Amino acid sequence: MTAILGLGEAGRIYARDLRAAGLRVRGFDPYVQAGDDVEQVPSAEQAVDGADLVISLVGARAAESLAQEALPSCPKHAVYADFNTGSPALKRTLAELAAAQDVRFADVAVLAPVPRQGARTPLMASGTGADAFAALVRPAAVPVESIPGGAGAAAARKLLRSVFMKGMAALMLECETAAGAAGEREWLRAQIVAELSGDVDQLIDRLVQGSKAHAARRVHEVEDAAGYLAELGTPSWVMDASRAWLASLLDE
Template sequence: MTVIAVLGLGEAGRIYARDLREAGYEVRGFDPYVRLMDDQVGSVGEAVGGADLILSLVGARAAESVARQALPCCREQAVYADLNTASPGLKRTLAELAAAEGVAFADVAVLAPVPRHGARTPLLAAGTGAARFAGLVATANVPVEVIPGGAGAAAARKLLRSVFMKGLAALMLECESAADAAGEREWLRGQIVGELSGDPGQLIDRLIDGSREHAARRVHEVEDAAAYLAELGRPAWVMEASRNWLASLLDEPGRP
């Protein structure tokens, strides 16, 4: 039976521990702050000793310190998979620590909220242990895309995705805040749904190409929009960023 150690039993860690156990793995969980599993062990070393796969879900701030505790206790055939959202640089540091202990390392990026799909949440994996990681969790039907580029490559893609997803979330927050203040929430939601319901590729091209072509006019439009939000007493942080981006396009080489 494959033995998996789960370090960190927050929301995602608990879900992975549950789903992997239900899929037939022996799971050892460790968390120094909470007791959530009947068979939860009392130390990092006890969790990872003899384990085939170690999943780190302790958060980026604790990832390195936990890895330094865990890696010397891992057997050489183990795969240490870091699933924390962290910088590519930190992932490369963790890979170096693993290599020094003769342990394969997988930089794993989680591409959707884990509570939505549990252990079947889509993952990207890179690094020396990426392919082995994918093989070890295949029994649980965990969708893993192994990508080239070494440790840090999966983290880089995750953060690029975060630029879109978290930026989009900020835009939605600003839209809803303004629309509520203006009494136009349902109307604006309808406008947003209509724009997003068409061809997404065409929408992306139109937004980018149109911004470059009409940057000067759009700077003024965004300034007017920000001024209106000020009248409503609502934040215009995204509008301010939009104005800066559009204004920067006016300085691109080759513009008349």
Template sequence: MPAANGRTLTIAVLGLGEAGGAIARDLAAAGAVVRGYDPVVPAPDGITGTGGEAEAADGAALVLSVNSAHDAAAALDAGAAGVGDGAVWADLNTGSPGLKQKLHAAARERGIRFADVAIMAPVPGRGLRTPMLACGEAADDVARLLNPLGASVEVLPGEPGAAAARKLLRSVFFKGLAAAVVEALEAAKAAGCEPWLRENIVAELTAAGEPTVDRLVSGTHRHAVRRADEMAAATDMLAELDVPPLIAAASRDLLRRLAASRNPAGSGTTDPSRVDH
């Protein structure tokens, strides 16, 4: 694909694992010149392999760091020397907003334009089409360069860290939900009623809608005292089944905190006869 200057767009991809490799292959298939580096994974067909981050970044209009949050700062340190004037460093790693802000500061010290990019869905099966959020001074450029190649980059206002925050907030919900389902089914298997609980979970998720969220939030606050006792009993049951009650115990503790905030002096209780689930 031609860049604004009429030359073929060159993109560097640092990290060629499951996510980075899929994105790199799709970029190459869309017509970009892709230069890749990974200390472990060899460059796939269609990707120009390089000997390091700086070599991969050399001549690239856009550098995509898709390694890991643990390696993000080291990748920027190693690759900065190869980033040319006007090029963009986009960090796609799943890191905290604080990490993204530190990366932005490190890039700014080196005169590199930076964007925080959050990958908002699993990459396998989607590749470059995986929805992404981008923020920071170079976010518009990330969208401008990637979207014509088939990407779906939505630009958010705000400093680096805003995109990461949205991804991780969603993770608290979705990964937490998944963990609760896994723990509940493990306990149900130990109790001999896994098929029944699985059907119950499917029915609840299938029937869920916008009112469900309001009901969950308001009910949790309103019935925190009784539900804390209920989850304490559930925690004990899982321990009796030899299933580590990690999610159950966390739910119990959250409910106890909410109950204490509603009744700091221990006065007043939730009506235990009120039915809810």
């Protein structure tokens, strides 16, 4: 039996898909009524009673308090899988709480938006329960990469990925906003697509090495770009950060 703690959007999707794959699913959420997607019980203790797998999807802020509430009621053979996006330190704390109850812990990083692929969303897991977690969800065709390094290793990789993905999102927002104000949205988007459609590995090397080799010139170019965005009346937060990075390279 699988217990899902937290029945927001992702929790309901996992409940639906795991149940459709033949797994028995029980859920708990004091704020959400999940309807027919899951057998819902009024407490975390009831949800985890007799569970082989416990999935926490309550958000990082509530993850520790929920673990303290639920873990004492988990069976000793269970795997407690924390899906919440949190720091490596938080995951290590959760692992210690699980170990104190003789429960295996899986630090699970969700590597893509859950609504897009449901339970087929790629996952990465580390910790004492990582391999057991992968085995438990295998009947539902859930893709899991188990990695070494203990609890926190998967979270660390997820956050490194977030530096890229959320940083890229901020860059795209700045580009779209400025290009829209300038009446050049289609042209700039075509430029971006052309750059990202080529050899991206080569592009990364060119951006990193080129920035180091030509930092002084690029500082001035970024200052001019930020000045133009000021004329357009649009934010230049990414350009300001770019200037700081390039200026730091001048001292190397």
